[in-house]
Amino acid sequence: MKMSKRTLIGTALLSCIGATLGLPAQAEEPLKIGMIASYSGPYADYGRQFDAGVELYLKEHGGKIAGRPVQIIRKDTAGAAPDLAKRYAQELVVRDKVNLLTGLDFSPNAYAVAPIATQAKVPVLVMNASSSAITNSSPYIARLSFTVQQVSDPMARWMLENGVKETMVVVADYASGTDAYTAFKNAFEAGGGKVLGEIRTPMSNPDFSAYVQRIKDAKPESVFFFFPSGVMPPAFLRVWKERGLSEAGIKLFATGEATDDSFLDATGDIALDLITSHHYSYAHPSEKNQKFVRDFEENFGTAMRPNYFAATAYDAMAAYDLALAATGGDTDGAKVMDALAGLSFESPRGPIQIDPETRDIVQTVYIRKAEKVDGKLVNVEFDAYENVKDPAKADAAKGK
Numbered sequence: 001m002k003m004s005k006r007t008l009i010g011t012a013l014l015s016c017i018g019a020t021l022g023l024p025a026q027a028e029e030p031l032k033i034g035m036i037a038s039y040s041g042p043y044a045d046y047g048r049q050f051d052a053g054v055e056l057y058l059k060e061h062g063g064k065i066a067g068r069p070v071q072i073i074r075k076d077t078a079g080a081a082p083d084l085a086k087r088y089a090q091e092l093v094v095r096d097k098v099n100l101l102t103g104l105d106f107s108p109n110a111y112a113v114a115p116i117a118t119q120a121k122v123p124v125l126v127m128n129a130s131s132s133a134i135t136n137s138s139p140y141i142a143r144l145s146f147t148v149q150q151v152s153d154p155m156a157r158w159m160l161e162n163g164v165k166e167t168m169v170v171v172a173d174y175a176s177g178t179d180a181y182t183a184f185k186n187a188f189e190a191g192g193g194k195v196l197g198e199i200r201t202p203m204s205n206p207d208f209s210a211y212v213q214r215i216k217d218a219k220p221e222s223v224f225f226f227f228p229s230g231v232m233p234p235a236f237l238r239v240w241k242e243r244g245l246s247e248a249g250i251k252l253f254a255t256g257e258a259t260d261d262s263f264l265d266a267t268g269d270i271a272l273d274l275i276t277s278h279h280y281s282y283a284h285p286s287e288k289n290q291k292f293v294r295d296f297e298e299n300f301g302t303a304m305r306p307n308y309f310a311a312t313a314y315d316a317m318a319a320y321d322l323a324l325a326a327t328g329g330d331t332d333g334a335k336v337m338d339a340l341a342g343l344s345f346e347s348p349r350g351p352i353q354i355d356p357e358t359r360d361i362v363q364t365v366y367i368r369k370a371e372k373v374d375g376k377l378v379n380v381e382f383d384a385y386e387n388v389k390d391p392a393k394a395d396a397a398k399g400k
Helices: 005-020 024-028 041-060 082-094 107-120 132-136 148-161 175-190 209-218 232-242 261-271 287-300 308-327 333-340 391-397
Strands: 031-037 068-076 100-103 124-126 141-143 166-172 194-201 222-226 251-255 275-278 344-347 350-354 361-373 376-388
Touching (some): 031 041, 031 082, 082 107, 100 308, 107 124, 107 132, 107 175, 132 141, 132 391, 148 361, 148 391, 166 175, 166 209, 175 222, 209 232, 308 333
Parallel strands (some): 031 068, 031 100, 100 124, 166 194
Antiparallel strands (some): 344 350
């Protein structure tokens, strides 16, 4: 991805932003950022990773964005809780008068926040929620993370390119699961592959035994699966291993949530050799990411690896900083959204851009394998698809 003239100017401004923007009185007034995320319950790691990415960026920039100190106001949804997310967004806008809403780990929560952002004209930077239509739900939403369709489509293409012609699809039964199934099936069948069947599993405490046995009895050539990162992928992989499906010759593929860097050590060797598609790996070899990982571990220790939540949180702060550089420090929602449109810069994951038309992320999607490197289980990238847009929006633009 080429760096635009505007991006280069914005990057230069970022290095000296604290010295050049705002009147003294304005410089002392903190930017208020409302962070809606999971800080308790089974998905509490999501909030911790968001916080770490934000904290790391702020520490690198003297605790400031656009020359102003930053106040983070956190709200805990403890998972997918759209009613709670909507109430928190209202409180953050009306009572706390935040300049920016962010976080948003689950898609239902992001959809719930959309009408609040539209009415209040407050910009929203999505740090994870990956349902394709989120950026369609409000003109004040931009996404710095990914869409499930964006990482599922390349997996289908890679499987076809490597001789896999038949598969079954297993997804969690919610919006992002539907997106994963749709994008994968469309790409796989368009390339001449055959989807033999679809299995949808509940989000809450699923017992995978019956589902895996159904797959074993069907004897497909392969299986592609998508679950949100956390408790579901290791549970599925454990049953897959116990029932001997790999020994039965059934190949297994997934999106990168299955081998989320944050959970990979705990998942253990049952993840070995699993091929996945995703936009970030702790082991990404770029100089930018090596520094990101090194700084992360120096600040937070090695017990918690940075994952794609932390990388996106870091990038969201960088994007907001660059946007305010372009607006001259003006936090007006419409001006910020205009500044974000088309913005591109180097992330720990590689080059990224906010699509000027859809306000969605454009980025490289990597094909990785879970391997032991120096005794550590990591996602080793070995193939890549560059400049990938969300396929749902790309198809809409083509009139499909």
